[in-house]
Amino acid sequence: MDRKEWPLWEVFIRSKNGLDHKHCGSLHAPDAKLALQNARDIYTRRLEGVSIWVVRADHIHASDPDAKPEMFDPAEDKIYRHPTFYKLPDEVDHM
Amino acid sequence: MSTTRFDYVLCLADNPLILGQRLSEWCGHGPVLEEDLALTNVALDLIGQARLLLAHAGKLEGKGRGEDQLAFLRAESEYRNFTLVELPNGDFGRTVTRNLLFGAYQLHLWEALQRSRDSELAAIAGKSIKESRYHLRHAVDWTVRLGDGTEESHARMQAALDLLWPYTGEFFAADALDEAAAADGFGVPAGSLQGPWEDTVRPVLGEATLRIPEPTPFRSRGKGGMHSEHMGHLLAEMQYMQRTYPGLQW
Numbered sequence: 001m002d003r004k005e006w007p008l009w010e011v012f013i014r015s016k017n018g019l020d021h022k023h024c025g026s027l028h029a030p031d032a033k034l035a036l037q038n039a040r041d042i043y044t045r046r047l048e049g050v051s052i053w054v055v056r057a058d059h060i061h062a063s064d065p066d067a068k069p070e071m072f073d074p075a076e077d078k079i080y081r082h083p084t085f086y087k088l089p090d091e092v093d094h095m
Numbered sequence: 096m097s098t099t100r101f102d103y104v105l106c107l108a109d110n111p112l113i114l115g116q117r118l119s120e121w122c123g124h125g126p127v128l129e130e131d132l133a134l135t136n137v138a139l140d141l142i143g144q145a146r147l148l149l150a151h152a153g154k155l156e157g158k159g160r161g162e163d164q165l166a167f168l169r170a171e172s173e174y175r176n177f178t179l180v181e182l183p184n185g186d187f188g189r190t191v192t193r194n195l196l197f198g199a200y201q202l203h204l205w206e207a208l209q210r211s212r213d214s215e216l217a218a219i220a221g222k223s224i225k226e227s228r229y230h231l232r233h234a235v236d237w238t239v240r241l242g243d244g245t246e247e248s249h250a251r252m253q254a255a256l257d258l259l260w261p262y263t264g265e266f267f268a269a270d271a272l273d274e275a276a277a278a279d280g281f282g283v284p285a286g287s288l289q290g291p292w293e294d295t296v297r298p299v300l301g302e303a304t305l306r307i308p309e310p311t312p313f314r315s316r317g318k319g320g321m322h323s324e325h326m327g328h329l330l331a332e333m334q335y336m337q338r339t340y341p342g343l344q345w
Contacts, residue, residue: 006127027129030240037233038129041136 008057009035011042013049021053029054101155102175103276104216105165106318107204108148109176112166113326114197115141116333117184126187133233137194140226147219163344167337171326178315179262181326188241188248189255194234196259199295200266202227203288212280235299242303253305260308265315266292 006028012021024043029035035054044052063071075081118138125131149162180197184190205227208220241248267289276282300307317323337343 028127029129034236037236038133041133042129045136 006030009039009054010057010060011035011039012053012055013039013043014051014053015048016050021051024048026057099272099275099279100213100281101152102272103282104148104152104155106175106272107208108145108152108165109174110180110197110201111141112145112149113174113176113329114180114193115139115145116329117180117182118190118194120184121190130187134190137230137233140223140230144219144223144226147222151215151219163337167334171322171330172320174322174326174330175318175320177262177265178317178323179259179265181317181323181329182259182262183325185255185258186251187237188251189259191234191237191241192252192255193259194230195238195299196263196296198227198231198234199292200263200288202231203291203295204283206291207283207288211282216281231295238299238305239303242300242305249304252303256300256305257308261311261313262315264313265318268314268318270318 007030008026009029009032010026011024013024014021027035027038027042029038032054036052039052039054043049115138118134118141121131121134121138123131125134145166146162149165153160153162153165177197179193182193202224205220205224209217209224211217211220238252242252243249244252267286270285273282273285277284297307315323317326
């Protein structure tokens with residue numbers, strides 16, 4: 001018998017107090033509707049979230065792990081890009 | 096009157112209790128990991144509903160029986176669940192078909208019980224209706240997919256419906272207990288749920304391209320305590336722990 005695997009979906013959950021959806025795992029489902037239902041059953045059993053996104057894993061384009069040196073290392077010694085060198089007025093103390 | 100209320104709530108509790116036990120048999124056996132979890136989530140919801148109802152029944156009875164005693168220490172003929180929910184799971188399609196037939200019933204039952212004059216029962220209905228709405232959604236989705244799916248899945252779904260449909264007659268059969276509970280403003284007359292149930296179920300079966308079986312004079316009698324041959328086996332497994340270790344607490 002010809003057995004086809006269901007496609008893989010990546011699941012993103014927004015928690016009650018969170019602003020952004022965070023990646024929490026993946027699952028198999030035949031389509032988006034069932035992927036959402038399965039995500040609800042698998043990833044929100046312990047009140048983890050109030051909103052779910054699912055994305056077909058093959059629709060995600062990822063950076064090449066082998067290209068890590070040229071992609072990310074150049075930022076390493078550019079500490080001045082962090083905003084910690086600015087002197088803030090006292091009134092905006094807690095930024 | 097308090098006996099009527101006790102009996103009525105016990106009836107309400109036994110359906111989710113027994114179906115929850117059946118569905119929990121899927122644990123570790125689902126067709127895929129995702130559906131394994133979905134079915135056992137439904138089972139846990141149903142057992143949760145049964146626990147609330149059994150605890151409430153115990154209070155109404157006032158003899159100090161708690162949820163464990165009512166769930167695990169009654170004799171077979173004292174269980175008042177519909178025969179439908181005690182039947183073996185069969186394949187995934189049959190399990191889904193039963194969840195559709197029973198889930199639609201349970202949804203309309205909770206809807207009506209939210210107006211019970213027993214505020215505790217109304218509160219249980221209000222909490223449970225959200226769960227039942229999701230159970231129905233899951234069952235509807237799979238019924239349509241499998242019914243209107245491949246030749247193989249359609250044939251299995253039609254066989255499941257042919258087998259299970261006659262057991263739904265019991266849902267709406269007039270019953271002295273229901274009448275008394277309804278007259279009290281406490282419960283719902285069984286027959287009043289038939290219209291809304293059919294309005295929910297028929298379009299789904301239509302979309303799933305499944306044929307509804309011809310009416311038959313067959314009536315199951317689980318609610319009256321007359322169960323199928325499957326009930327004894329189910330209870331043996333369900334009651335084993337509490338009977339072997341009386342008073343065991345989790």
